[in-house]
Amino acid sequence: MAEDLEKFDSMLLAMAQQHTGGVKDLIETIVSFLGRKTDFFVGGEPGAWEKVVMDAFRKQEKMSRSEHEAKIKERQDADKRIKDIAEKKKREREVQESKITEVTDDEADKLLKEIEEKRHEMKDEEPEEPAEEAPKDSKNDDDSDNDDPKEKGKLKPNSGNGCDFPNYKWTQTLEEIELRIPLSMTARPRDLCVVINRKNLKAGIKNQEAIIDGDFQHDVKVEECSWVIQDGRILVISIEKVNKMNWWSKLINTDPEIATRKINPDPSKLSDLDDETRGLVEKMMFDQRQKEMGLPTSDEQKKQDVLKKFMEQHPDMDFSKCKFN
Structure with missing residues (x-):
């Protein structure tokens, strides 16, 4: 029914x-x-x-x-x-710590002597190291990501794997997006204009310039989208993704992109999935990051490994003119 x-x-x-x-x-x-x-x-x-x-x-x-x-x-x-799970791990740590065996003074002296002897042996064997270079100035812990030209200039995701802007902010999971828009006045539903289509969104206060008006980066399920007013001053829009297997790098096409490589999904969300679905999601996330870095996906790596092994087993064959997809 x-x-x-x-x-x-x-x-x-x-x-x-x-x-x-x-x-x-x-x-x-x-x-x-x-x-x-x-x-x-x-x-x-x-x-x-x-x-x-x-x-x-x-x-x-x-x-x-x-x-x-x-x-x-x-x-x-x-x-x-x-x-x-957290309590179980805590109990396991406590059990491990309780298994620490006390040693006598004689045994302690013997251990210290052995450690000291090994230290001297290692020091005699180590080659003389050159002077350490001065550490490079690291203005940002994420500067290493600048080595990837595809990530250069992209914004770091907020704690909800979305982005914060002056007029609105959005967060996302693999399934949906939550958009929060602060309002300039206490409003009721009839005071607002919210139009959600498969490919675009328009939202704001009636008879005023729209706060957000543009095309989505990807299609959405209109029938699963909804909106409410929170505390009279915040418009909260829930947006259901059509493709639930990728992260959005921006909400509206005119927004600056976020670095999806830096997205860190909530581990508790992944742990709630069954093993097959969780494995599929983790594989998808790995493949997406590999593509963004210009590296082979997991399937491509498997093909390369098989080809490499075959070539090693047949060194007499010429593969220089072969093309592999």
Whole structure:
């Protein structure tokens, strides 16, 4: 039944986006349609329509609360697993530390003597080292990344693997993006203009210049996107990615790029995945970074290793004119 109803989501979402007054205005439109175009209110006993409406609302409330509680429990279970793993590692360290064996004074003297003798032997064998060069000035811990011309000039991701700008900031996981836009005034849904399409986004306060208006770097699932106003002063937009196997280097095409090589996904998120999915995600991340550095992917490395081994086994063969993909 739920799958049958979901086929109307795109139409209802398009309707909802046209009702700037929020859910209240949307419901008013639907009720008006039932009153004007059907016999919903007059086709049965007086008040019969109310039972139909309340039954439907109570059914959906029960389902929504059940799903909400299931998500909360899932997060709590994930947090508990992480906590249990941390406690287990702590206990293992404590057990290892408790296994340290005390030695007698004579044994300690003997160990110190052996260490001192080995130190002298190593010193006699070591060649004389040239004077150390003065350390280079390191203005940035990430300067090594400048060796890769593809990464030069790109911004470092924020803690949420996105980017912070004066007018908005965004974070991302492999599945979705969260965009947070501070508003210049306390606003209600009807005060805002938010239009989300598959390839572009426009958001801001009505009758004012849009705060953000441009094309996405990649396509998004419009039917899975949503937005809310937080504390009356922050517009929060949740954006669902179509391709859930790559990191975005920018939200809007006009934004400066971030260095996706420096993205550090939350380990707890990866640990929640099953082994097969986690392996696929880690392989994808490795291949993406290899491509950005101009290096072979894992599959390409395997092919090169097989070719190298074959060439070593057949040194008499000429491979100079062969082309391999």
